[in-house]
Amino acid sequence: MNIVLINGTEVKGCTYHIKNTFLDELREGNKIIEFYLPKDCPHFCCGCKTCFFIDENKCPHAEFTIPIWKAIIDADIIVFAYPVYVLRAPGQIKSLLDHFGVHWLVHRPKEEMFSKRAIILTQSIGAPNGPAQNDVATSLSWLGVSDIKRLGFGLMEDVIWEKLSEKRKKMIKMKTIKFAKKYGNKLNVHKSIKHYILFAICKMLHQKTLKNENNVSADNKYWLKKQWIKKN
Ligand SMILES: Cc1cc2nc3c(=O)[nH]c(=O)nc-3n(C[C@H](O)[C@H](O)[C@H](O)COP(=O)(O)O)c2cc1C
Structure with a gap:
């Protein structure tokens, strides 16, 4: 299997240890590519809309x-x-995901996304992880991913991995390994009912806008090319 891991921090701290525990279970026989933010995408979306109107390959970033x-x-x-940063996902994660808005179901979705599994691994000193995980889950879902699972921890004792008690580190590692074991084999993931419905609504919207367009938009050109909509 191919695994891509986006690290939301370059710090070799708690996130780093947890994600390495996760990856260590999956290294054998799988190809893993990692990116570190903000280093690997150091720019905010500047709002030029080149991706939406022309081509994402022409994005300044x-x-x-x-x-x-x-x-x-x-x-x-x-x-x-x-x-978790101030109860949400770190800005660098949001910033990367902003750049991928062009591939949301409402714009130019990639059908490959329907068959992928996604995992959100988070930790905080003690705050609930849910809202920070929702930031990424929302994007992944609109990018077409049906199978999204989450694992979050409250560190409770400290924010420095080495300062956590052995008992807590062991508990975090055990839970992470148990979670990782679910991903040992390739699965056939099917589009969820929610995604069938969302895709059908987007298709309807694009078919409708096509009727009223003098200059066909980049989005509709894409939908036409995919033969998801037809010229009347
Ligand atoms: C800028 C910043 C904001 C944070 N905000 C929160 C927060 O709102 N709630 C919380 O429980 N922990 C918060 N934390 C702690 C982190 O979620 C995390 O536990 C800590 O950074 C250790 O992880 P790391 O070694 O991977 O950086 C924050 C940390 C930073 C650096």
């Missing part, structure tokens, strides 16, 4: 975003690993 997007497309499993 394409040299950073395209390699990550290609690795995501090639992956069977997509993993996001990050710490």
